[in-house]
Amino acid sequence: MFSLSLKAENISKAYGNGRSSKKRRYVLEDISFEVQKGETLGIMGESGTGKTTLGKIVAGIEKATRGEIFFAGNSIEELSKIDYARFRKKVQIVFQNPEGSLNPKKTVEKSFQQVLELIGIPTEKRGEVLLDMLQTVGLSEDFLCRYPHQLSGGQNQKVALGRVLLLEPDFIILDEPTSALDISVQAQILHLLKEWQAQKEIGYILISHEREIISFMADRIAVLKEGRLAFTS
Amino acid sequence: MKKPALPRQNGSAQKKSLSSLLAVVLFLVFFILALCANIIAPHDPWERFDPYLPPSVEHWLGTNDLGHDILSELIYGSRVSLLVGLGAAVLATAIGLCVGLFAGYYKGVTDEILMGITDVFLMIPRIPLIILLAAFLKPSFWIIALVIGFLWWTSTARVVRSKSLQVSEMNFVLSSKCLGFSDKHIIFTDIFPNIIQIVIPKFMLTVAAAMITEASLSFLGLGDPSMKSWGMMINFAFTKGGLINALWWWFIPPGLCIMFFVYSVVLLGYSLEEKEQAVLGIS
Amino acid sequence: MSCLHIKHLTVTFETLMGTVVAVDDVSFDHESKETLALVGETGCGKSVIASSILKLLPDNANLSGEILYGDKDLLRLSERELADIRGQEISIIFQNPTLALNPVYRIGDQISELFRVHKRASSKKSKAYATSLLGRMGFKDPEHAFHMYPSQFSEGMNQRVLIALALALHPKIIIADEPTKGLDDQLKEEILKELMKIKEEKESSLFLITHDFDAARNIADRVALMYCGQIVEIALSPDFFDEPFHPYARGLLKSLPSHDFAPIPGASPSMISPPEGCRFHPRCAERLEVCSHEMPEPIKKSGRIIRCFLYR
Amino acid sequence: MKKIARYLLALFIIISINFFIPRLMPGDPITNLMGEDYIVSQESIDALKAELGLDKPLLVQYVTYWGDVIRLDLGHSFHFHTEVSQIIASKLFWTTALVGLSILFGTLFGAILGALSGWGKNDPKNKTLTTFFLWIYCTPPFFLSLVVLYVFAFKIGIFPLRGFYETGTFTDIAKHFFLPVLVLSLSLASRNYMIMRGSIIQEKGKLYILYARAKGLLNRGILFRHAFKNASLPLITLVALDIGFIISGALFVEIVFSMNGMGTLIFDALLARDYPVLQGIFLIITIMVVVANFLADIVYGIIDPRVREQR
Amino acid sequence: GPRVGYGIAKNQNNRILRIGTSGRVRSANIFLDSYISVFAQLSNPSLMKMTPDGRIVGQIAKDIHISSDYMRWEFHIQEDLYWSDGELVTPEDVKFTIEYIRDRSPVAGWMKDTIDTVSISDEKAVILQLKRPYTRLDVEMATHRLLPKHIWQSIDTPMQYTNPGENVGCGPFFIQKIDLNRGVILFAQNPFWKGPKPKIDAIEVHIYQNIDVLSLALDKGEIDVFYNYASSYPYQNLKKIRANSRFDFIEKLSTGLIFLGLNLGKAPMSDLRFREALSFAIDYGEIIKLDSLGYGKIPNRGFLPPTIEHYKDTTPLEYNPEKAKQILDDSGYGDHNGDGIREGHDGKNLALTLLVRPVHARLAELIQDYLRSVGVKTTTKSVDTSTWINLKDRYRYDLTIARTTPWGMIMHAGWATGYFDSRRTGEGVLHNIDDPKFFKLCDDLLSTRNKEKLRDFAFQVQDYYNGQLPAIPLYWNVFVTPFHTKFQGWLTNPLYGIFNIDNFLNIEPAQK
Numbered sequence A: 001m002f003s004l005s006l007k008a009e010n011i012s013k014a015y016g017n018g019r020s021s022k023k024r025r026y027v028l029e030d031i032s033f034e035v036q037k038g039e040t041l042g043i044m045g046e047s048g049t050g051k052t053t054l055g056k057i058v059a060g061i062e063k064a065t066r067g068e069i070f071f072a073g074n075s076i077e078e079l080s081k082i083d084y085a086r087f088r089k090k091v092q093i094v095f096q097n098p099e100g101s102l103n104p105k106k107t108v109e110k111s112f113q114q115v116l117e118l119i120g121i122p123t124e125k126r127g128e129v130l131l132d133m134l135q136t137v138g139l140s141e142d143f144l145c146r147y148p149h150q151l152s153g154g155q156n157q158k159v160a161l162g163r164v165l166l167l168e169p170d171f172i173i174l175d176e177p178t179s180a181l182d183i184s185v186q187a188q189i190l191h192l193l194k195e196w197q198a199q200k201e202i203g204y205i206l207i208s209h210e211r212e213i214i215s216f217m218a219d220r221i222a223v224l225k226e227g228r229l230a231f232t233s
Numbered sequence B: 001m002k003k004p005a006l007p008r009q010n011g012s013a014q015k016k017s018l019s020s021l022l023a024v025v026l027f028l029v030f031f032i033l034a035l036c037a038n039i040i041a042p043h044d045p046w047e048r049f050d051p052y053l054p055p056s057v058e059h060w061l062g063t064n065d066l067g068h069d070i071l072s073e074l075i076y077g078s079r080v081s082l083l084v085g086l087g088a089a090v091l092a093t094a095i096g097l098c099v100g101l102f103a104g105y106y107k108g109v110t111d112e113i114l115m116g117i118t119d120v121f122l123m124i125p126r127i128p129l130i131i132l133l134a135a136f137l138k139p140s141f142w143i144i145a146l147v148i149g150f151l152w153w154t155s156t157a158r159v160v161r162s163k164s165l166q167v168s169e170m171n172f173v174l175s176s177k178c179l180g181f182s183d184k185h186i187i188f189t190d191i192f193p194n195i196i197q198i199v200i201p202k203f204m205l206t207v208a209a210a211m212i213t214e215a216s217l218s219f220l221g222l223g224d225p226s227m228k229s230w231g232m233m234i235n236f237a238f239t240k241g242g243l244i245n246a247l248w249w250w251f252i253p254p255g256l257c258i259m260f261f262v263y264s265v266v267l268l269g270y271s272l273e274e275k276e277q278a279v280l281g282i283s
Numbered sequence C: 001m002s003c004l005h006i007k008h009l010t011v012t013f014e015t016l017m018g019t020v021v022a023v024d025d026v027s028f029d030h031e032s033k034e035t036l037a038l039v040g041e042t043g044c045g046k047s048v049i050a051s052s053i054l055k056l057l058p059d060n061a062n063l064s065g066e067i068l069y070g071d072k073d074l075l076r077l078s079e080r081e082l083a084d085i086r087g088q089e090i091s092i093i094f095q096n097p098t099l100a101l102n103p104v105y106r107i108g109d110q111i112s113e114l115f116r117v118h119k120r121a122s123s124k125k126s127k128a129y130a131t132s133l134l135g136r137m138g139f140k141d142p143e144h145a146f147h148m149y150p151s152q153f154s155e156g157m158n159q160r161v162l163i164a165l166a167l168a169l170h171p172k173i174i175i176a177d178e179p180t181k182g183l184d185d186q187l188k189e190e191i192l193k194e195l196m197k198i199k200e201e202k203e204s205s206l207f208l209i210t211h212d213f214d215a216a217r218n219i220a221d222r223v224a225l226m227y228c229g230q231i232v233e234i235a236l237s238p239d240f241f242d243e244p245f246h247p248y249a250r251g252l253l254k255s256l257p258s259h260d261f262a263p264i265p266g267a268s269p270s271m272i273s274p275p276e277g278c279r280f281h282p283r284c285a286e287r288l289e290v291c292s293h294e295m296p297e298p299i300k301k302s303g304r305i306i307r308c309f310l311y312r
Numbered sequence D: 001m002k003k004i005a006r007y008l009l010a011l012f013i014i015i016s017i018n019f020f021i022p023r024l025m026p027g028d029p030i031t032n033l034m035g036e037d038y039i040v041s042q043e044s045i046d047a048l049k050a051e052l053g054l055d056k057p058l059l060v061q062y063v064t065y066w067g068d069v070i071r072l073d074l075g076h077s078f079h080f081h082t083e084v085s086q087i088i089a090s091k092l093f094w095t096t097a098l099v100g101l102s103i104l105f106g107t108l109f110g111a112i113l114g115a116l117s118g119w120g121k122n123d124p125k126n127k128t129l130t131t132f133f134l135w136i137y138c139t140p141p142f143f144l145s146l147v148v149l150y151v152f153a154f155k156i157g158i159f160p161l162r163g164f165y166e167t168g169t170f171t172d173i174a175k176h177f178f179l180p181v182l183v184l185s186l187s188l189a190s191r192n193y194m195i196m197r198g199s200i201i202q203e204k205g206k207l208y209i210l211y212a213r214a215k216g217l218l219n220r221g222i223l224f225r226h227a228f229k230n231a232s233l234p235l236i237t238l239v240a241l242d243i244g245f246i247i248s249g250a251l252f253v254e255i256v257f258s259m260n261g262m263g264t265l266i267f268d269a270l271l272a273r274d275y276p277v278l279q280g281i282f283l284i285i286t287i288m289v290v291v292a293n294f295l296a297d298i299v300y301g302i303i304d305p306r307v308r309e310q311r
Numbered sequence E: 001g002p003r004v005g006y007g008i009a010k011n012q013n014n015r016i017l018r019i020g021t022s023g024r025v026r027s028a029n030i031f032l033d034s035y036i037s038v039f040a041q042l043s044n045p046s047l048m049k050m051t052p053d054g055r056i057v058g059q060i061a062k063d064i065h066i067s068s069d070y071m072r073w074e075f076h077i078q079e080d081l082y083w084s085d086g087e088l089v090t091p092e093d094v095k096f097t098i099e100y101i102r103d104r105s106p107v108a109g110w111m112k113d114t115i116d117t118v119s120i121s122d123e124k125a126v127i128l129q130l131k132r133p134y135t136r137l138d139v140e141m142a143t144h145r146l147l148p149k150h151i152w153q154s155i156d157t158p159m160q161y162t163n164p165g166e167n168v169g170c171g172p173f174f175i176q177k178i179d180l181n182r183g184v185i186l187f188a189q190n191p192f193w194k195g196p197k198p199k200i201d202a203i204e205v206h207i208y209q210n211i212d213v214l215s216l217a218l219d220k221g222e223i224d225v226f227y228n229y230a231s232s233y234p235y236q237n238l239k240k241i242r243a244n245s246r247f248d249f250i251e252k253l254s255t256g257l258i259f260l261g262l263n264l265g266k267a268p269m270s271d272l273r274f275r276e277a278l279s280f281a282i283d284y285g286e287i288i289k290l291d292s293l294g295y296g297k298i299p300n301r302g303f304l305p306p307t308i309e310h311y312k313d314t315t316p317l318e319y320n321p322e323k324a325k326q327i328l329d330d331s332g333y334g335d336h337n338g339d340g341i342r343e344g345h346d347g348k349n350l351a352l353t354l355l356v357r358p359v360h361a362r363l364a365e366l367i368q369d370y371l372r373s374v375g376v377k378t379t380t381k382s383v384d385t386s387t388w389i390n391l392k393d394r395y396r397y398d399l400t401i402a403r404t405t406p407w408g409m410i411m412h413a414g415w416a417t418g419y420f421d422s423r424r425t426g427e428g429v430l431h432n433i434d435d436p437k438f439f440k441l442c443d444d445l446l447s448t449r450n451k452e453k454l455r456d457f458a459f460q461v462q463d464y465y466n467g468q469l470p471a472i473p474l475y476w477n478v479f480v481t482p483f484h485t486k487f488q489g490w491l492t493n494p495l496y497g498i499f500n501i502d503n504f505l506n507i508e509p510a511q512k
């Protein structure tokens, strides 16, 4: 059987004024890699090298200047509407900046509820699923009525993660998923991620600056430096 | 020894609910006036007494140039004014909101097209168009509401667009996109709540503008002059010597009515605002 | 000499689900020139303490207690008096750098603003100074960085901008809420070095909130451990890392990578209705009978402050 | 590029609309040229139509019209008896002064007061201010102008009753301008106030505001250095839109203060169905609005880099 | 120092007459702008003029000789008239003016069809040779301004000509300046005027765009008198100015009136019985009370007011709703389906469109109510003037409200025939009668200048109106003109009210 994979091919990304090439600055150059379901690719790199940018491109929410992303063998540019919707559900990203990725005008409950609605969980079951997920990421019910700014950094991160996990994606791009968590909770979350990976065969692209986390989680490690990706053992 | 308690910054919750209560009450009063005008009004507003009577026990606000009881006119006027004001404002705000949100969210070609349309609507010479319509349409106030609604949405659209351009760049919108929410969902549940503060005043302003415009339209020849509305009352008060003879009981009350009605809408808007500020914890 | 006394600080928030006791009767001293690391569980109230010091809490917060800075009680100062202290004498690095920066101003302008407001420096001078600061924060092309907007920067870059901002005026106290979050090892080291250098030079004290035990071990003089709104242990840094007293501290150390990320079992407690007795007891491996119904008071023991019945 | 294409297309449509709408209105310029009673042969009507270029099919007229637009030849007026460009130029000077000043004051006061009120607490002072501006907004400009005129020019008598000037000296002109500019500025300010107030409220919950406080900025400093710029986007839009509206919207103020400006010109031309004048004015307004919008777009970009990157 | 109020302090000069008007002067073209040309008759008088008692007599023309077949008109020109630049006024000027109007004025189409040649005889006379007999040339000549040939001969396209500065004129005053931005037309004394010396130095016409502001200016003393062509001072503003002791009033029953026009070509208006029923449904007394605040008279069915020459006292109109209903019932307009609205002969509900301009909104409301109470439903359609003209000219209305002007009453064959004769058209006229009997009457009127015959025909016209009711007059209105008592000696004529040369030569500052 054809195995489900997420593949980046010759991704380049330039920022700056579109027309004048002088001002254009390439952040990513010619990056290619492939991640299979159930596998973790760790990406490390200095601050500002383009890890987040790469993550966003792979997740399909930012356009690469050049290159393509393939999901299950098809370029995501050419996906039909239905396939794109599937891709959209199956490839998720957890942002580095957790508070910024939550709508400031929505309570935690609403954020969750809408995802539940999106994935078609019947209304009567939603409460149960929601509480389950809260417990999974280690949040209590108290948080349901809070707005993002009423949560601590780590709590925001948990909400963001929980929301993504609900979708049961095939691939998750984790951009510094535990940066705001204390070490015990970080450990909990890392174990949780591993557990889910084992159960549901999720592929991770884990972006982190912490060598320990990467080596704990990743099957393969790549380092992003000066726009290029180098695999290390 | 205990230090003095720190002053708490937020006002008492009671006061807040009071003002929203006031808003609701005020709004309802106008609503009831409009609904039950025939019961509440002391006279038939088309019945003619002596013209230009000053306020008296019989006519609390006197009579106008045709001898109509001004108070009754005022009460009946709420029907048309509320309908035109709210109708036009709802229409204009709805169109403007949608156009602005879509343009700001989709950007690119959609933005260009929508803003192009907005520009065109913005610059359509309104008065000629209204005269044109007046000649071909049967006069009625819902047509006026429609016309105002269809012509007055452009600035809302542009204002909304400028703000939603800002908001749609934020991470949480990206995040929603990534979760696979439909564009419609993102526009209305992610972007919209974050620009509502600009839409609320825009809406209030449109309510007032529509009520006043309705009067000036008749000045230009559109509409049925025998229709009773607050704007119309002000209009006649001026063309028929209300100001020059200082008949304040004629032109002030309809002005006040417009003002208070808009104020009730404003207060409603504010209580929304306050509720939100309360949850967001800002003062 | 101590420069910041926090006495019986309690911060609660009103929410629809009830009152959140984010900080519960916290008292500690922060000596001058000292680096105090505050560690603790996610959501235990560290950032709230940091914000309370500068009185930057939202409206739904209720504060009580005292925060003495010199002879002033920061909580009772007027906004105007506070403005003179903020940024200049006490600066803070927020946890969420991207949202903390104004999206419509250039990075450089946001830094120079400090000089213009507090020092009334000329724009040229403040620009030069801001550029040099950016250089020290590991920006290879500080001129370029000066002209960028926050949205064009990565998370880590904004983080560094915030650090630059906090150090700019050589404040007496620097409150850093996870300043090295998201930075790679090398940069982290550089930044911390820079931080310590400035701290030494200017004799400032550093209030460091962090999850990074390595950093805390390396630079902190003392460590305060927080759990569920309370400070449960304060100890000198070597002591703390060598032999933590509180069971929670021991649990935490076990979650370190070196122990293969073995987490403390159980979930974080609710801050609205915290557990009776010792807040940690439901997850505590060494709990006693009393722990479940009586709250331990902080006591001094061998140079530490500890809040646990095991050490009574 | 796209932007320019869009503006050109919009311009094309609007300029076409400017041609068709006046012509679709019932009546024509000739009816109004005639007077109470006449007998004219079809022949002389035709001659008249030919003189005014109305004899040709609409489509041909339309093509000619475009030729004129491109050559910027606005033609001459049927009723004002001069070159349209000349009439407009003479009115535009005064109207621009009137409108320009009003936009300036209306924007400044509206924005600043609105920002202060949105920033501050909802205390009695701000409530009063809001009520005041609401009052102004809910008062038809006609009404407001007459009341102001009645009180200041008639009762107190410190301002003249009408016109742009009497003797033409600076103080004389200033005296004549004071009341109309006051009325227009107030009604503009009332709207700007509401918008700015809402916009500031939206901004003030943001974290960067809190951080600005942490930097040691004072309340007002934060408002005007930080919140104001972010919140001003909608206002810029509105001010750009104003240009067109006010010119025609100044009509009522012009009527009350007997100022022979653009508003009156439009109204007269409209009632008389003076096509060339109408087309000329609409063309000028169109261009002004397009330019203003274009500038506003540029200003957005300058203010907000995130918006600029979209280009 | 003391606050100097605007206007009051400056208006100390008792020898300058300030006239306030709210006419919309559009351009400084005395030949074509309809508002300015009213004022320009002071500087550029017409050949003929109307006397205060309504007769047409010579003005520039000393006397006229008319051939018995009305084909040849000889105008003898005053000999001591000079233009304000010192040139003598000559028959050449008159000839030039008539030809200029004939060739270049869009409103003078009739001249092309009527005037054959214009020539000058050696006795300082201008001779008009006509193509067909025309009896009313003198009336027409009372409304056209004399132009100085030496100025205007170089102006080929009057349509594109404005002169905001000095306009050479030959009246007692000439136009010194037309400053539309300031809103004034300034008249100075003609230095070469040889006639009786005016007792005032100058005349200023101040243009106010809003009548209420004009009233304030009057009250305040910034202007001395109100003047709008064919209009009374607004009745509702009178009360205030009456309270000002410095003002006095000229009150004259006008030759104009307000009337309800009927589309005679359409059922049911084509039915005389229906028209009569309408006439009984209207409460004239109330209309006068409400719309003219008492400054009006209940009209006769004969349409024309008593101020007109050869007035005939016909049946007064009467408010009698019962009678109206009776007539409607009797003539087949019963309410058979019982919905409160009568049906026409076609069985459909009588639902009429009342086409009005915004100025008549209130009257429309009243009419609508009167008709409703006799079971006729009307819808008011309020439109702007151009639309009104357009719809009216295309007979797209059932009822409409219109007013007549003094000139309108004497135009065409006179006696308001110009409003009804369907062979004519014009801005304010209805041209709704195409009855050969009426055409014959008009032609008869046009065929003679014989006083007896004219009277006879005028009576017949009034009888025709009385019998046929082509329009229902609503009220004959009284024109009220407030004036400052610091001037006295006011003279008015039915055509132009106070704005006539006789008046300006006559008024003088009041003696204290």
Ligand SMILES: Nc1ncnc2c1ncn2[C@@H]1O[C@H](COP(=O)(O)OP(=O)(O)OP(=O)(O)O)[C@@H](O)[C@H]1O
Binding pocket: A015, A016, A027, A045, A046, A047, A048, A049, A050, A051, A052, A053, A054, A096, C151, C152, C153, C154, C155, C156, C157, C182, D309
């Ligand atoms: N909108 C933009 N315009 C210009 N440059 C940008 C923009 N967005 C990102 N960049 C640049 O791209 C580079 C990569 O940014 P990115 O956020 O991907 O870094 P990162 O590797 O995730 O860093 P960190 O670890 O600090 O989060 C940075 O140098 C940043 O300045």
Ligand SMILES: Nc1ncnc2c1ncn2[C@@H]1O[C@H](COP(=O)(O)OP(=O)(O)OP(=O)(O)O)[C@@H](O)[C@H]1O
Binding pocket: A149, A150, A151, A152, A153, A154, A155, A180, A181, A182, B281, C013, C014, C015, C020, C021, C022, C041, C042, C043, C044, C045, C046, C047, C048, C049, C058, C060, C095, C271
């Ligand atoms: N405005 C608020 N309203 C209600 N609760 C709040 C508010 N702000 C913070 N809290 C709660 O107070 C507690 C302490 O938050 P704080 O931000 O101090 O945590 P923290 O220790 O900094 O955690 P982290 O390490 O995750 O940043 C949290 O449980 C949080 O949910």
Ligand SMILES: [Mg+2]
Binding pocket: A051, A052, A053, A096, A175, C154, C155, C156
């Ligand atoms: Mg990143």
Ligand SMILES: [Mg+2]
Binding pocket: A152, A153, A154, C046, C047, C048, C095, C177
């Ligand atoms: Mg925190």
